Amino acid sequence: MSQKPVVASYVDWKPAISAQDVFSSTVSFSFLSTDGEGSLFWVELRPEEKGRCVLMMRTTGGEIRELLPAPYSARSRVMEYGGMPYVAGHGRIVFANFTDQRLYGLSLDQPGDPQPLTPERNADGRMMKFMQPVISPDGRWLVAAYELEGGSDEPMNSLCVLDLNRDGLQEPRILVSGADFYKQPTFSPDGTSLAWLQWDHPFMPWNSTILQAVPFAEGNAVADKIQTVAGSTTVAVNDFAFSPEGELRFIMDTKNASPDSPENFFNLYTWRDGVVHPLTRKTQEISLVTHARNRILAMTFVDGASALTWIDDVTGELSTLESPFAAVSKPVSLGDCIATVGTPADRPAQLALIKLNGEVEILCEASESDLDPDDVSRAQPVSFPTEDGGTCHGYYYPPKNRCYQAPDGELPPVRVLVHGGPTGMTRPGFSRENAFWTSQGYAIFDVNYRGSLGFGRAYRDALLGQWGVLEINDVRDGLKYLRKQGLIGDKAVVSGGSAGGYTVQRLLTHFPDLFATGASHFGIGNLVTLQNLTHKFESRYLEGLLGGPMTTHRHVFEERSPINHLENLKSPMIIFQGSEDRVVPPENSREVAEILARKKIMHEYHEYEGEGHGFRQKINLVDSLEKEAGFFLKVLQRK
Numbered sequence: 001m002s003q004k005p006v007v008a009s010y011v012d013w014k015p016a017i018s019a020q021d022v023f024s025s026t027v028s029f030s031f032l033s034t035d036g037e038g039s040l041f042w043v044e045l046r047p048e049e050k051g052r053c054v055l056m057m058r059t060t061g062g063e064i065r066e067l068l069p070a071p072y073s074a075r076s077r078v079m080e081y082g083g084m085p086y087v088a089g090h091g092r093i094v095f096a097n098f099t100d101q102r103l104y105g106l107s108l109d110q111p112g113d114p115q116p117l118t119p120e121r122n123a124d125g126r127m128m129k130f131m132q133p134v135i136s137p138d139g140r141w142l143v144a145a146y147e148l149e150g151g152s153d154e155p156m157n158s159l160c161v162l163d164l165n166r167d168g169l170q171e172p173r174i175l176v177s178g179a180d181f182y183k184q185p186t187f188s189p190d191g192t193s194l195a196w197l198q199w200d201h202p203f204m205p206w207n208s209t210i211l212q213a214v215p216f217a218e219g220n221a222v223a224d225k226i227q228t229v230a231g232s233t234t235v236a237v238n239d240f241a242f243s244p245e246g247e248l249r250f251i252m253d254t255k256n257a258s259p260d261s262p263e264n265f266f267n268l269y270t271w272r273d274g275v276v277h278p279l280t281r282k283t284q285e286i287s288l289v290t291h292a293r294n295r296i297l298a299m300t301f302v303d304g305a306s307a308l309t310w311i312d313d314v315t316g317e318l319s320t321l322e323s324p325f326a327a328v329s330k331p332v333s334l335g336d337c338i339a340t341v342g343t344p345a346d347r348p349a350q351l352a353l354i355k356l357n358g359e360v361e362i363l364c365e366a367s368e369s370d371l372d373p374d375d376v377s378r379a380q381p382v383s384f385p386t387e388d389g390g391t392c393h394g395y396y397y398p399p400k401n402r403c404y405q406a407p408d409g410e411l412p413p414v415r416v417l418v419h420g421g422p423t424g425m426t427r428p429g430f431s432r433e434n435a436f437w438t439s440q441g442y443a444i445f446d447v448n449y450r451g452s453l454g455f456g457r458a459y460r461d462a463l464l465g466q467w468g469v470l471e472i473n474d475v476r477d478g479l480k481y482l483r484k485q486g487l488i489g490d491k492a493v494v495s496g497g498s499a500g501g502y503t504v505q506r507l508l509t510h511f512p513d514l515f516a517t518g519a520s521h522f523g524i525g526n527l528v529t530l531q532n533l534t535h536k537f538e539s540r541y542l543e544g545l546l547g548g549p550m551t552t553h554r555h556v557f558e559e560r561s562p563i564n565h566l567e568n569l570k571s572p573m574i575i576f577q578g579s580e581d582r583v584v585p586p587e588n589s590r591e592v593a594e595i596l597a598r599k600k601i602m603h604e605y606h607e608y609e610g611e612g613h614g615f616r617q618k619i620n621l622v623d624s625l626e627k628e629a630g631f632f633l634k635v636l637q638r639k
Helices: 430-437 457-461 470-484 499-512 527-532 541-546 550-557 561-570 587-598 618-636
Strands: 027-034 040-046 052-058 064-066 086-089 092-096 102-107 127-135 141-149 156-163 171-175 179-189 193-199 209-219 227-232 234-240 247-252 269-271 275-278 285-291 295-302 305-311 320-321 332-334 337-343 350-354 360-365 381-385 391-397 414-418 443-448 492-495 517-521 573-578 604-607
Touching: 027 086, 027 285, 027 337, 027 457, 040 337, 052 247, 086 127, 092 414, 102 295, 127 179, 127 470, 156 179, 156 587, 179 234, 193 234, 209 234, 209 247, 227 247, 227 269, 234 285, 234 295, 247 285, 247 587, 269 285, 285 305, 337 499, 360 527, 391 470, 414 470, 414 499, 430 443, 430 618, 443 470, 470 499, 492 618, 499 561, 499 573, 517 587, 527 541, 527 550, 541 550, 573 618, 587 604
Parallel strands: 414 443, 414 492, 492 517, 517 573, 573 604
Antiparallel strands: 027 040, 040 052, 052 064, 086 092, 092 102, 127 141, 141 156, 156 171, 179 193, 193 209, 209 227, 234 247, 247 269, 269 275, 285 295, 295 305, 305 320, 332 337, 337 350, 350 360, 381 391, 391 443
């Protein structure tokens, strides 16, 4: 017999899951790949092992093996965010180890301790960092995106090559250089060509990228035969792959295209006989292409919602590969099935195999499915008008807890989530952390403000020059819309990390009556400080977002820095920061906390030793969640 729900105000609901349980036995899956022989590989992030990234393998026989002994951790730090940290093939796996960033090799046939392939430093003493390694089809050459860090100059980025037939340590040889950034080196199926993406300051890779190709032989790229396939200062190539026949297939969009034009969206093109030909002409986003069974497999986004999609490589027609997931990750072809990480609406993320007949085999779950379905809130997509005549998007999660019922007529408080990036996106699906909040009486409003991915280039570029203005207006307009629909009450709190933490601080200081309180996770309080301390990859990012470089637009940097408007703050704020953060250095959060303390404004500041940009250790994840929830409740119960 089910128990009758207790009638209680939303702010008095007790969560159905504790902060400890949110991160208990929880892992995340990323960087899926195959060795071309039917085995599946991925990286498993484990908060309970202090954020260690473990390489995993599913053999052709279905056995799941853990490949990396502690303390090895497969994680790259190229451009600080890193990327694909390993490659598997020809009976071995090569990976970048997080603590020293060296490349290590591991035999798949004779398991043992990983063996270093590169020295601790290069000949002139700089740290070597590697990302997206690939092995040539003949198994001899390894090419990777390469970053040299050290000295007074900014890091140097290039493509490098190693000879895997050589014994002992070897310093990589630079293969291609001259651009500010490189990523995604890829061999053609016959190994005679190499392609990659590159870009230069002041652009970011979603603004302007160049797809290059060059003949490759005996470990060398012929520099005077490099060909530009596509891309320019107004065109971004987002992803590419070689077809089995050796044609380059790639995705690109164009700046200033009409919002309803195919050029405004990432569409698929092919390079044949030195000429670019369009394969699709859709008004939706296509992303992350691979080839499987004589077809093209891609992820697509329609109004931000992802799906797995087949693309006919002759007609360009799209057909959806049905799955039970609310969101999916980059797919990998494994013969007669597709591997992906899928997030259902009501269960934890799953590493899954989707067979061509539609059957789904679950290999692993990110955590235990121990929540009652009646305690799980499902995402509801919302689109709402903005004050300036635009349209914005997000997801609404109503409060849900089978043990409680709110008094008639009471509307819930809302917890606004602001994603990072800001050129990022939020996606629907189950989250134990969301369940922690919605089961204690909060509605959640997860906003894909203008500037987010998944809605076309015009939507993405709308934030250029307008960061700190447009997205906070979108949040305000979204709250106004939800209240007009009768979905939320007057009490609102806001939380975000990185660029989202900046938006939290902008909201609290620019709209001081909009929120009761907020949480800034490794957020940006002072844009001038960030510009002075930030890393190479994002060192010119702000000038696009703020309309120009600090040398000519310092007044904009200062005016849009929350730290210069703290006198407007009416709401208490809690701040979280990692001591080893190189993307948003801790000086940003410390500076804000010091001023709040001096002005005697209610706040809390928590800095976690050893954490970087985004917390990875379970003890800190639990502690920060408990502290944020306790801080919010204390404020709301006073209102």
